[in-house]
Amino acid sequence: MAATPAPKRAHAAAFDDVKVAFLLQFTNYVTWPEGSFEEKDSPLVICIEGNDDVYNGLREKVKGKKAGSHPIKVVREVSGACHIAFIDEANSESTREFIDKHGTEPILTVGANTSFTKDGGIIRLFIEDAKPRIEINVGAAEKADIKISSKLLKLAIIYDT
Amino acid sequence: MSTRQYRFAVSSTGSLLSSAIPCPRRLAIVFFLAFALMGTWCTHAVAEDDLTSLSIEELMNVEVTSVSKTSERRSEAAAAIFVLSSEDIHRSGARTIPDLLRLVPGLDVAQISGNKWSVTSRGFGGRFANKLLVLIDGRSIYTPQFSGVLWEMHDIRIEDIDRIEVIRGPGGTLWGANAVNGVINITTKPTEDTQGGQVVVGGGNVERGFGSARYGGQAGDDLFYRAYIQAFERRPQGNSGLGVDADDDWSGGSVGFRLDWNATDRDTFMFTGGISDVKAREELNVAVPPPVLSTRATTNNTLQNRYVLGKWTRTLSDDSDFELQVYYDYYIHEQLLLDETQQTADMEFQHRFAAGEKHSIIWGGRVRFHEDDFINTPAVTYPNASRNDMLYSLFVQDTFSATDELKLIVGAKLEYNSFSGFEFQPNIRAAWTPDEKQTVWAAISRAVRSPSRSEQDLELLLSFDTTPVDFANVFAGDPALESEELTAFELGYRRSIGENVFIDIATFYNRYDNLRSLSLGEVTALPQLPGLPSVLIRPSNFADGYTYGMEVTADWKPKSWWQIRAAYWYLNVNIDAPPDFFAATEDDVPVNQAYINSRWNLAHNIEVDATLRYVDEIKAFAIDEYFELDARIAWRPKDNLELALIGRNLLDSAHFEAEDTTLDFIPSEVARSIYFMVTWEF
Numbered sequence: 034m035a036a037t038p039a040p041k042r043a044h045a046a047a048f049d050d051v052k053v054a055f056l057l058q059f060t061n062y063v064t065w066p067e068g069s070f071e072e073k074d075s076p077l078v079i080c081i082e083g084n085d086d087v088y089n090g091l092r093e094k095v096k097g098k099k100a101g102s103h104p105i106k107v108v109r110e111v112s113g114a115c116h117i118a119f120i121d122e123a124n125s126e127s128t129r130e131f132i133d134k135h136g137t138e139p140i141l142t143v144g145a146n147t148s149f150t151k152d153g154g155i156i157r158l159f160i161e162d163a164k165p166r167i168e169i170n171v172g173a174a175e176k177a178d179i180k181i182s183s184k185l186l187k188l189a190i191i192y193d194t
Numbered sequence: 195m196s197t198r199q200y201r202f203a204v205s206s207t208g209s210l211l212s213s214a215i216p217c218p219r220r221l222a223i224v225f226f227l228a229f230a231l232m233g234t235w236c237t238h239a240v241a242e243d244d245l246t247s248l249s250i251e252e253l254m255n256v257e258v259t260s261v262s263k264t265s266e267r268r269s270e271a272a273a274a275i276f277v278l279s280s281e282d283i284h285r286s287g288a289r290t291i292p293d294l295l296r297l298v299p300g301l302d303v304a305q306i307s308g309n310k311w312s313v314t315s316r317g318f319g320g321r322f323a324n325k326l327l328v329l330i331d332g333r334s335i336y337t338p339q340f341s342g343v344l345w346e347m348h349d350i351r352i353e354d355i356d357r358i359e360v361i362r363g364p365g366g367t368l369w370g371a372n373a374v375n376g377v378i379n380i381t382t383k384p385t386e387d388t389q390g391g392q393v394v395v396g397g398g399n400v401e402r403g404f405g406s407a408r409y410g411g412q413a414g415d416d417l418f419y420r421a422y423i424q425a426f427e428r429r430p431q432g433n434s435g436l437g438v439d440a441d442d443d444w445s446g447g448s449v450g451f452r453l454d455w456n457a458t459d460r461d462t463f464m465f466t467g468g469i470s471d472v473k474a475r476e477e478l479n480v481a482v483p484p485p486v487l488s489t490r491a492t493t494n495n496t497l498q499n500r501y502v503l504g505k506w507t508r509t510l511s512d513d514s515d516f517e518l519q520v521y522y523d524y525y526i527h528e529q530l531l532l533d534e535t536q537q538t539a540d541m542e543f544q545h546r547f548a549a550g551e552k553h554s555i556i557w558g559g560r561v562r563f564h565e566d567d568f569i570n571t572p573a574v575t576y577p578n579a580s581r582n583d584m585l586y587s588l589f590v591q592d593t594f595s596a597t598d599e600l601k602l603i604v605g606a607k608l609e610y611n612s613f614s615g616f617e618f619q620p621n622i623r624a625a626w627t628p629d630e631k632q633t634v635w636a637a638i639s640r641a642v643r644s645p646s647r648s649e650q651d652l653e654l655l656l657s658f659d660t661t662p663v664d665f666a667n668v669f670a671g672d673p674a675l676e677s678e679e680l681t682a683f684e685l686g687y688r689r690s691i692g693e694n695v696f697i698d699i700a701t702f703y704n705r706y707d708n709l710r711s712l713s714l715g716e717v718t719a720l721p722q723l724p725g726l727p728s729v730l731i732r733p734s735n736f737a738d739g740y741t742y743g744m745e746v747t748a749d750w751k752p753k754s755w756w757q758i759r760a761a762y763w764y765l766n767v768n769i770d771a772p773p774d775f776f777a778a779t780e781d782d783v784p785v786n787q788a789y790i791n792s793r794w795n796l797a798h799n800i801e802v803d804a805t806l807r808y809v810d811e812i813k814a815f816a817i818d819e820y821f822e823l824d825a826r827i828a829w830r831p832k833d834n835l836e837l838a839l840i841g842r843n844l845l846d847s848a849h850f851e852a853e854d855t856t857l858d859f860i861p862s863e864v865a866r867s868i869y870f871m872v873t874w875e876f
Contacts, residue, residue, distance in 0.1 A: 055253060164254060
């Protein structure tokens with residue numbers, strides 16, 4: 034939307050913008066099991082729950098972008114049809130409910146509330162010293178049959194139950 | 195002849211035509227302003243584009259300054275802008291648009307009767323308040339008859355509203371003549387977001403019953419649509435102060451659709467249309483010849499609206515696009531003393547592009563055709579019963595990034611319409627963002643309100659009198675009437691405090707010239723009132739004045755499950771007219787208004803919302819100040835089912851909010867309203 038070229042170096046941003054960028058990045062570092070996509074060009078579905086700004090921001094960013102051969106589709110509510118489910122709800126009940134229901138399905142669950150990985154979510158985004166950080170629950174990833182690239186694992190804090 | 199009669203005629207407003215720019219564009223402009231500063235010109239903030247081109251390692255080095263993006267977006271705009279999100283709308287539990295607008299600081303919303311509203315921004319109220327522009331998906335919904343909005347006619351599905359964006363202050367440049375004191379932009383949700391079925395039903399004591407069904411689907415990957423049907427019925431509310439139940443019930447229904455098609459990588463199309471039929475009962479005092487002089491009548495007014503709109507957006511490059519919009523709107527309004535038909539066909543285009551590194555330019559134009567037809571009665575006569583107008587306008591706006599922290603916006607609009615000639619509306623705005631936590635903005639604008647059809651052409655019987663002889667008082671419009679002018683000075687400040695608090699302050703000083711004034715004119719015999727002389731009361735532009743005020747909003751999120759919004763606004767009105775001339779009264783809006791809203795997300799999927807509102811007295815109409823409470827409690831036993839219990843105006847069994855002296859129309863109280871609502875998705 035900006036009409037002039039942007040600076041090369043990033044200095045500061047709002048957390049919601051950072052979440053949008055991370056969600057897009059994760060599509061490059063995560064592999065879903067065979068059968069997660071019907072066809073080579075079936076859409077990769079990212080579901081956003083609980084944060085309108087991330088939803089709107091992500092929708093803008095995915096225009097014309099692909100994850101490999103898959104176009105990216107952004108929807109508002111989480112369900113079993115998601116490849117990535119981003120749950121930004123304040124209370125952990127929604128997270129636990131979703132994990133209970135879909136924890137063994139190949140869905141990359143991402144969230145930002147403090148007990149996200151404890152509740153069984155796979156990737157938690159948080160801020161430490163004003164910088165964004167990632168925490169990964171490897172056990173949950175295994176349960177969901179989601180493969181996370183070692184490159185991402187190296188950058189993250191590992192949560193092991 | 196009493197003051198009341200003059201006030202009566204003075205408040206009957208009007209304006210000719212307004213140019214409107216569709217909401218997505220307006221949104222684009224606001225976000226554009228926001229991103230523009232967030233991007234290149236500010237060393238601290240980063241444009242979103244930039245973030246997504248970073249690697250993960252680089253992302254982890256970004257400094258996170260605020261939790262929410264909404265505050266940031268709003269925070270960079272050089273205007274007094276307030277947004278009601280779909281969440282705000284959903285949590286309010288309100289069932290009408292004016293009720294939603296009560297939450298916007300700077301707006302004065304008063305319910306006159308069960309189906310009549312006065313909505314205005316920064317002064318000059320009344321049912322025929324004429325200084326505000328209102329759009330739904332780019333279609334202007336005010337009537338050129340008096341340049342106001344027949345709020346009772348527009349039956350839009352609340353659940354389909356994506357956002358309501360309100361800019362208080364002159365939007366003359368981008369939104370045209372008539373956006374003198376503000377613009378209200380209502381946008382519906384993209385069809386991609388309303389897939390599947392949704393059924394809403396509810397009812398209560400005043401909301402006797404309402405229900406709607408919507409179904410959204412898609413055809414292939416690129417075409418999404420939805421269609422809906424809706425109906426409602428509202429009981430008469432409180433009594434009308436005369437000790438009897440008011441006759442002000444309101445009912446109707448509508449059907450409509452919207453379709454979004456991503457035809458190619460660069461082209462999107464949007465189509466929307468609808469039909470609504472509403473009945474609104476009203477009571478009024480009707481002037482009858484001597485010796486009786488006045489009688490009460492009740493009528494069940496009919497309002498029918500049909501519209502269709504299409505819009506094409508083409509992306510030309512990364513930083514430029516082009517939009518073309520066409521719509522047709524037709525309505526019929528049948529009242530006791532007048533039947534009218536209005537048709538509007540409107541086409542507009544807009545082009546946005548970058549010029550060099552520091553300039554971003556938007557320009558566009560509009561052509562509008564308007565035709566009206568009146569069926570006259572002796573009390574309400576348009577001697578020229580049918581009229582066509584053409585309106586042409588051109589606008590341009592440049593956003594210039596003077597430095598990293600300072601941007602300047604300069605723009606102007608030139609309009610020509612067949613009945614009031616040329617109007618020029620320039621404005622200049624600046625926003626200074628010294629750091630990512632605060633913004634100071636200022637603006638100087640000129641805006642214009644063109645005379646309405648009624649002010650130019652109407653002959654309206656006000657009353658009969660018998661001393662010294664039998665005669666009639668008649669307001670008689672003047673085609674030579676000029677536009678009212680506003681020069682507005684605005685200054686605002688926004689600040690984030692910590693991660694959880696956001697404050698927004700807007701102040702203004704408005705200087706008005708050529709305000710409508712009334713005076714006694716000649717005595718003559720009018721063909722529609724044979725047998726007795728008529729004293730004409732003529733409008734002119736001899737009043738002037740100034741208003742000043744301030745609006746403050748504070749948002750605080752003390753916990754992740756609890757957020758609070760508090761707002762306060764103040765308005766001071768001063769109007770002058772020469773001796774023997776009468777102008778609009780100074781005291782027809784409240785001086786102080788405030789509210790505090792709290793939103794709780796509790797366990798077990800329970801939501802609780804409460805809003806405590808205060809509205810100051812209205813001296814001119816002897817309306818007392820009041821406190822009111824609106825509350826909502828909702829429960830989602832399943833993902834796709836919501837049950838809600840909503841109460842509005844809970845503190846008093848009924849209270850008056852306004853009067854309307856325009857047609858000696860009888861106001862009634864606003865009653866305590868409690869209703870239950872079920873929303874089911876499938």
